Amino acid sequence: MRLQTRFGLERLFYTTFDYARQHHFSHVTFADKPNVMRESGHFAAEVFYEVAAQFSDIAADIQNVDAVALRPVLKPDEYGVIVAENMFGDILSDLVAGMMGGLGLAPSANVGSHIPYFEPVHGSAPGMAGKNKANPSAMFYSIALMLDYLGFHRQAKAIDLAVDRVIREGKITTYDLGGTATTQQMAHAIIRTINAAAVTRTACVITIGDELLSGQYQNSNQQHLSQLLAAADYQVRLQIVCANNIRQISSILNACCGQNELLVVRGGLEATSDDKTREAVANAVNHPLIHHENVWVTIQQRLRKLGVPDDKSNRLQALFPSGSRILANPSGTVPSFYISSGGSQVVALPRPPSQALPMLESYLSLTNKCEAGENKYDWMLIGISEGEVESKVRELLPFTEWDIHFLWESPYVLMQIETPPLQPMLQSILNTLDEIFQAHLVSKNNTAVNLLNDVCDISWAMPDAALSVLLLNEKSVTERKPPLCAEVSINPMLASVVTSDNLLEKMTMSVRLQSGATQTVAFPYKNTLLPKSIPEYAAWCVLNALATDNG
Secondary structure: OOOOOHHHHHHHHHHHHHHHHHOOOOEEEEEEOOOOOHHHHHHHHHHHHHHHOOOOOOEEEEEEHHHHOOHHHHOHHHOOEEEOOHHHHHHHHHHHHHHOOOHHHOEEEEEOOOOEEEEEOOOOOHHHOOOOOOOOHHHHHHHHHHHHHOOOHHHHHHHHHHHHHHHHHOOOOOHHHOOOOOHHHHHHHHHHHHHOOOOOEEEEEEEEOHHHHOOOOOOHHHHHHHHHHHHOOEEEEEEEEEOOOHHHHHHHHHHHEOOEOEEEEEOOOOOOOOOOHHHHHHHHHOOOEEEOHHHHHHHHHHHHHOOOOOOHHHHHHHEEEOOOEEEOOOOOOOOEEEEEEOOEEEEEEOOOHHHHHHHHHHHHHHHHHHHOOOOEEEEEEEOOOHHHHHHHHHHHOOOOOOEEEEEEEOOEEEEEEEOOOOOOOOHHHHHHHHHHOOOOEEEOOOOHHHHHHHHOEEEEEOOOHHHHHOOOOOOOOOOOOOEEEEEEEEEOOHHHHHHOOOOOEEEEEEEEEOOOOEEEEEEEEOHHHHHHHHHHHHHHHHHHHHHHHOO
16 A cells, blocks of 8 residues: 555656656666556556657656565666655665665755755765764765756866775775774875866776797786876776686676776777787777778788788777777777777777877877867768757757857858867766767768778769769779779759759759669758769768668
8 A cells, every 4th residue: 555646656757757868778678567466556657658759869767676686686777766655665775775885875865846955865974973974075075966957067076086096095094994094184195186276087908819828928018008198197096907708808898897087998909819908998988899991901901011911800890889989090900999888988999009009098098188178079061950960969968058059051050069178078978969860960070972981982873964974983093902893873963953943942962883782861951052062962872871781
């Protein structure tokens, strides 16, 4: 028997889904006991799914509360936001507090219709009064929750990071975290960290290879990577060597994620059967491996220059976890990548020191620029209007201090987002933006024509002779590239378009490769902009057809 009202349940569920959307969670779970509390459980489920239907971008499900008491312990990555009524919520909050390290770390927010209040989950803890041994972390985290609720997002983040750092360092912590510090000593350590002008970041170096474990080769690369990280103000807290084993690598990454800002994984990115790193990282961060056609084309060009046979197994080198960023390899054929997971950045590097060290330097230079204030993120989009782009961005980021710029440069919409100094865009938001515009994204900063010319020597076949003026056969005189022929047709024909008095019309373009792969696109156009638009749309269609051909 329990008291429920539609008003109360709707308020609870709307708050939950709003919180999930604002904090970029893609999954909401309602923890209840409908198989026992049948009447009230059915009523609550009805209201839950009515509210969930209004948030189509967020997956929603109902699970038995006893199952929820088990699954987050075994598979916490399966959950986003868990919502429950008072009794079940009270029980589960203690469970997850234990998962994160105890009640001394768990903050809480009690949000009413008009007035919220914030406190540690442990409450006043009268049993600890006067002993000067309580963990102050939960109080600082609660302060951060309050500041974030009031709109002081930067200050809240600074407090969160400072508490995280003091706990990770483990030098000044209270008894429940294995230390001997008093409440005051740990609180002062957190405050000093908040006020510090520069804070040392932490890193972990993981090298992969059976030959390293057996002692067959000296692991000097680990030393060089640590020295490079130390020069960039990272404190290397852990060095690990592990076998070419997916389960072992994934397990180590899961254990280290969230404990250090940066995890550097070296080795195992090549295309042989014993190279397991990219699959292990994908498993650990729970992102599937996807093929990057542009990267694969670059790898093929490098292999041809080196006289290496074009073996299909090399395609593995163009597989990366979804949402990751690619790091170019200037001195080898194997690109690397980095991806955010559990509050850490995971950077995967190839085995040879001559390649791994410059690539790590490139990554550190990139992130240092972001921290210095150069937080600019670019998208070059085609086949979508400026208004549509802005609408989608504003829907995702309705309230933001970021500077968002849109520029129409036919046929592209150039979008740039600038974030304040020391506030780089969260990887989850970056991933969401990439997913939203995936169908229209040409690149971050290059046109389709340029990308296609980097890939091949293109020749065009066309039934519309007038198109030959706009689509020129490209052949490189400095670099040998594979030839490619593409047949392109447009409707309406170009001659009728040129003589038309209409300022704005719609055109359909179809491109067919020799392999039979076909791409069709419809787009609005202006007569005066056709010389720019047609070559770019044709190149874009060819790139998409090539991607289809290569899976």
